[in-house]
Amino acid sequence: MNILLDGRPEEALRIHAYMLRGGYQGLKRARQTPPQQVIEEIKSSGLRGRGGAGFPTGLKLSFIPQQEDTPRYIICNLDEGEPGTYKDRTLCEHVPHKLVEGLAICAYAIQATQAFIYCRAEYPYLVDVLKQAINQAKQENLLENLDIELRMGAGAYVCGEESALIESIEGHRGNPRFKPPYPAGQGLWQQPTVVLNVETLCNVPFILREGADAFSSVGTPDYPGTKLITLNGDVEHRGCFEVTTGTPIKEIIETVGGGVRQGRALKAIQVGGSSGGFLKASQIDTPLDFAALQKAGGSLGSGAILVLDETRDMVDLCFNIADFYRKESCGKCLPCREGCYRGWQIIRKIQQHQANQQDVENLFLLLDVMKETALCGLGQSFYLPIQSCITLFEEEFQAKLRTEVGGGERIS
Amino acid sequence: MVSLTINHQSLQVPEGTTILEAAKSAGIVIPTLCYLKELNEVAACRVCMVEIEGSNRLMPACDTVAQEGMVVFTNSRRAREARKINTQLLLSRHDCQCPTCVRSGNCSLQDLAHDLNIIEVPFEKQIPKNTWNMDHPLNRYASKCIRCLRCINVCEKVQSLGVWALNGTGEYNKIEVKDGADFSAAHCALCGQCITHCPVGALVERDDTQQLLDAIDDPDKITVMQVAPAVRAAWGDTLGFTKEQATVKRMVAAFRALGVDYVFDTNFSADLTIMEEGSEFIERMTHPGEYPMPMFTSCCPGWVRFAKLEYPELVPHLSTAKSPQQMFGAVAKTYYAQLLGVDPERIFCVSVMPCTAKKYECSVPEVNDAGAGRDVDMVLTTREIGRLLRSVHVDIASLPEEEFDQPLGIGTGAAVIFGATGGVMEAALRSAYYLITGKNPDADAFQAVRGQEVKGWKAKTLEINGITVRIAVASGLGNARRLIEALKRGEVQYDFIEIMACPGGCAGGGGQPIQDGCELAGERGEKLYVLDKELPLRFSHENPAVLKLYEDFMEKPLSHKAHQLLHTDQTKWRL
Numbered sequence: 001m002n003i004l005l006d007g008r009p010e011e012a013l014r015i016h017a018y019m020l021r022g023g024y025q026g027l028k029r030a031r032q033t034p035p036q037q038v039i040e041e042i043k044s045s046g047l048r049g050r051g052g053a054g055f056p057t058g059l060k061l062s063f064i065p066q067q068e069d070t071p072r073y074i075i076c077n078l079d080e081g082e083p084g085t086y087k088d089r090t091l092c093e094h095v096p097h098k099l100v101e102g103l104a105i106c107a108y109a110i111q112a113t114q115a116f117i118y119c120r121a122e123y124p125y126l127v128d129v130l131k132q133a134i135n136q137a138k139q140e141n142l143l144e145n146l147d148i149e150l151r152m153g154a155g156a157y158v159c160g161e162e163s164a165l166i167e168s169i170e171g172h173r174g175n176p177r178f179k180p181p182y183p184a185g186q187g188l189w190q191q192p193t194v195v196l197n198v199e200t201l202c203n204v205p206f207i208l209r210e211g212a213d214a215f216s217s218v219g220t221p222d223y224p225g226t227k228l229i230t231l232n233g234d235v236e237h238r239g240c241f242e243v244t245t246g247t248p249i250k251e252i253i254e255t256v257g258g259g260v261r262q263g264r265a266l267k268a269i270q271v272g273g274s275s276g277g278f279l280k281a282s283q284i285d286t287p288l289d290f291a292a293l294q295k296a297g298g299s300l301g302s303g304a305i306l307v308l309d310e311t312r313d314m315v316d317l318c319f320n321i322a323d324f325y326r327k328e329s330c331g332k333c334l335p336c337r338e339g340c341y342r343g344w345q346i347i348r349k350i351q352q353h354q355a356n357q358q359d360v361e362n363l364f365l366l367l368d369v370m371k372e373t374a375l376c377g378l379g380q381s382f383y384l385p386i387q388s389c390i391t392l393f394e395e396e397f398q399a400k401l402r403t404e405v406g407g408g409e410r411i412s
Numbered sequence: 413m414v415s416l417t418i419n420h421q422s423l424q425v426p427e428g429t430t431i432l433e434a435a436k437s438a439g440i441v442i443p444t445l446c447y448l449k450e451l452n453e454v455a456a457c458r459v460c461m462v463e464i465e466g467s468n469r470l471m472p473a474c475d476t477v478a479q480e481g482m483v484v485f486t487n488s489r490r491a492r493e494a495r496k497i498n499t500q501l502l503l504s505r506h507d508c509q510c511p512t513c514v515r516s517g518n519c520s521l522q523d524l525a526h527d528l529n530i531i532e533v534p535f536e537k538q539i540p541k542n543t544w545n546m547d548h549p550l551n552r553y554a555s556k557c558i559r560c561l562r563c564i565n566v567c568e569k570v571q572s573l574g575v576w577a578l579n580g581t582g583e584y585n586k587i588e589v590k591d592g593a594d595f596s597a598a599h600c601a602l603c604g605q606c607i608t609h610c611p612v613g614a615l616v617e618r619d620d621t622q623q624l625l626d627a628i629d630d631p632d633k634i635t636v637m638q639v640a641p642a643v644r645a646a647w648g649d650t651l652g653f654t655k656e657q658a659t660v661k662r663m664v665a666a667f668r669a670l671g672v673d674y675v676f677d678t679n680f681s682a683d684l685t686i687m688e689e690g691s692e693f694i695e696r697m698t699h700p701g702e703y704p705m706p707m708f709t710s711c712c713p714g715w716v717r718f719a720k721l722e723y724p725e726l727v728p729h730l731s732t733a734k735s736p737q738q739m740f741g742a743v744a745k746t747y748y749a750q751l752l753g754v755d756p757e758r759i760f761c762v763s764v765m766p767c768t769a770k771k772y773e774c775s776v777p778e779v780n781d782a783g784a785g786r787d788v789d790m791v792l793t794t795r796e797i798g799r800l801l802r803s804v805h806v807d808i809a810s811l812p813e814e815e816f817d818q819p820l821g822i823g824t825g826a827a828v829i830f831g832a833t834g835g836v837m838e839a840a841l842r843s844a845y846y847l848i849t850g851k852n853p854d855a856d857a858f859q860a861v862r863g864q865e866v867k868g869w870k871a872k873t874l875e876i877n878g879i880t881v882r883i884a885v886a887s888g889l890g891n892a893r894r895l896i897e898a899l900k901r902g903e904v905q906y907d908f909i910e911i912m913a914c915p916g917g918c919a920g921g922g923g924q925p926i927q928d929g930c931e932l933a934g935e936r937g938e939k940l941y942v943l944d945k946e947l948p949l950r951f952s953h954e955n956p957a958v959l960k961l962y963e964d965f966m967e968k969p970l971s972h973k974a975h976q977l978l979h980t981d982q983t984k985w986r987l
Binding site: 156158173175178180326327328329330331332333334335336337338339340341342345362365366368369371372373374375380 | 455456457458469472475477490494497498501504535536561578583585
């Protein structure tokens with residue numbers, strides 16, 4: 001079923017084609033009901049955030065104080081920085097009006113007149129597409145008093161984290177804020193703010209047009225709807241696909257992806273981008289669902305699925321992940337700044353056959369401290385891919401360790 | 413009120429209280445490092461982590477608000493281990509040269525490592541390189557920086573200058589001059605507040621102590637020392653002295669024990685400054701339209717730098733009177749050299765100041781007029797003199813008290829309060845009243861200008877013999893900016909404005925002894941007011957040594973000679 005990718009790419013900027021498909025009907029319906037009821041509709045649809053954390057969208061919107069006469073903002077998070085993820089880009093390219101409509105509905109729901117789209121620095125070509133879509137909607141008088149402003153990021157991964165994103169829009173260095181206070185209370189310029197992912201917003205027009213029940217009847221009850229996945233790595237067909245939630249990952253790889261490339265055996269998959277955990281080949285019956293993946297030791301995250309065949313070296317992969325974190329940590333809080341670096345250092349040592357068992361134990365201690373004490377999600381999530389990679393493929397790491405005594409000192 | 417338990421102890425705290433404050437109120441100590449109340453609540457160091465029942469993560473006590481029913485453990489195994497590893501990680505990037513660090517024994521990282529019983533660092537040491545030009549009065553050791561962000565925030569929030577910035581990401585991030593500029597191009601007032609708020613030895617003043625020792629050992633040099641008012645309120649802190657031990661007279665004895673030839677008092681030249689600046693103010697007031705008004709004080713070099721860098725249009729408003737430090741140097745190398753009957757070149761003039769900007773001021777050519785090298789050859793901060801005192805291995809606490817040398821050691825109560833915010837104004841008003849009316853006011857008549865405003869300034873309108881004088885006093889450069897902006901918007905009008913770069917004035921100067929987390933300007937300022945009260949003379953115009961100087965040498969305030977030696981052309985002194 002296609003809730004999201006239902007249009008032809010060449011019609012992306014033809015607003016009337018979009019409207020003929022029922023586009024902007026959701027917005028129209030929303031405006032005929034009180035804002036509070038729009039939030040209720042979204043709540044009862046069971047829609048959960050598609051950025052990675054899976055927070056219930058209706059609930060998030062309901063945190064914005066209703067009657068108060070204060071400015072409030074809605075921000076669309078298009079800072080799609082998770083490695084291997086390009087679903088939001090695909091949505092902007094294919095159905096930009098869906099995003100504009102979703103944004104307008106949610107802005108109406110919280111009574112915001114100012115919206116921002118925070119665009120990833122690496123997506124400059126989307127700016128023009130989005131601007132055109134916004135202008136078309138304006139010309140059709142669809143946006144009423146809503147102003148949508150585009151803001152460019154500067155290339156930092158951490159700015160996808162909502163509080164860092166807010167700092168960045170304010171013109172500051174994109175350092176995450178400590179939460180609470182949450183953006184719903186004190187967000188952009190200390191005003192109530194809601195930050196929603198592109199894919200989340202693109203689901204909203206369907207909910208308002210077809211009703212909450214039509215949405216919640218699709219996919220799994222806990223995480224209804226469809227999910228855009230980006231299938232990467234060792235499959236025959238890579239790309240961005242819309243999949244009904246609950247579909248077993250095995251089926252995704254075999255039918256959508258055309259199976260593991262060159263008929264090789266599957267070794268592992270990583271779901272959710274660099275911050276996601278690994279699943280072994282034996283676990284691929286796990287359905288594409290938030291809770292099910294979490295239970296299996298992974299995370300749905302942004303929906304990137306990295307397929308690894310039998311030829312892949314897990315130590316190398318682990319090193320790449322650590323390298324990514326090391327470069328993307330903002331460096332403000334100590335455990336992330338130093339932990340990513342020291343973790344990377346130890347993994348490099350393993351890769352070079354220079355580490356011993358003590359180093360691995362130290363690495364686990366570091367991961368624990370980062371999980372427990374890092375300021376934002378970036379540092380806190382470092383442990384998940386690293387720990388799951390080392391635990392699941394222990395023999396590969398062990399094979400590279402030095403056995404003689406000496407070397408790494410014990411931490412504390 | 414919110415009820416919670418910390419380490420099984422039940423507490424009630426007002427809503428909005430952080431766990432750190434709640435614990436403090438119950439006498440429970442949670443170690444902190446980057447935290448400074450209201451100034452640096454960035455939760456960056458992750459040292460104050462505590463365990464909260466039901467939370468899968470540890471939370472920073474400094475930035476977590478106590479909630480109803482919270483069960484907190486500050487010293488659980490999880491919290492202790494995390495704290496220890498985080499501190500070890502900090503140490504792995506910190507150049508632990510403790511025995512040779514000026515902050516040894518007064519370093520929050522050193523204390524923390526000791527308190528956590530850290531006796532080894534299991535991570536490879538990787539120390540950033542120092543690239544700073546150490547000729548600047550303000551020095552920075554990247555090798556010791558723990559990236560706590562305090563310098564950034566004190567400069568930005570309190571001083572409104574924003575000299576420092578965090579650049580780069582992750583392990584590569586570092587504190588640098590904003591926009592990666594060279595320090596000499598930065599709009600830095602050299603106030604030294606970043607030094608006094610640094611928890612470690614990353615920010616320090618340039619050490620000039622050896623220069624003084626060289627001068628003392630040089631048989632041809634006559635070392636003449638002047639001691640700024642605020643130094644006497646804080647010098648004992650560098651030696652751990654009690655108030656009873658750290659008297660002014662014992663300070664004189666201690667400085668003499670270093671081997672300097674004469675120990676004089678900047679109070680003498682502070683009185684002289686009042687004579688010159690007060691007369692200048694009356695001249696400006698009584699000739700409306702001839703001079704730019706309002707007139708600003710110019711005794712604080714941090715403020716003077718700020719004005720010249722940020723508000724160059726205000727330069728003609730600065731008093732032309734030199735600072736007490738520079739007046740002292742000019743007098744020492746002219747009048748005093750004559751009194752001694754020696755070649756002024758032989759006089760080596762050293763000043764002990766609560767200030768880092770004074771190190772810069774003495775090198776400015778436009779305030780050096782005596783013609784025998786620099787009028788003030790070198791400046792030591794209160795901290796540096798403390799280090800020197802320790803190095804002479806004299807039992808200073810039991811030294812008998814001694815008097816300042818004469819005649820440049822005579823100062824009045826009006827001079828001693830120069831060290832606190834509002835002091836210059838109060839001293840000027842005491843004498844202006846006399847100059848206008850011909851009689852002394854009650855010495856305590858102008859107390860309204862005392863005390864520090866955290867945000868804003870003090871203003872007062874006075875009536876002296878039918879003349880209305882509108883005055884304002886600000887300390888801290890952020891407050892100075894607020895005042896100037898209000899002036900520019902036309903919201904306020906003043907005739908005479910005192911500005912001190914450091915919050916609370918020189919008592920809270922950037923060269924003063926450091927007690928991490930404590931703002932001591934108020935307490936130190938109070939000591940100066942007590943000294944003022946105890947002195948027999950409390951009016952600058954009654955200082956006999958100053959009167960004698962005019963009689964024998966300077967003629968009168970604003971005389972040709974006074975202009976030559978005690979004033980400067982502010983417009984020629986450029987940055």
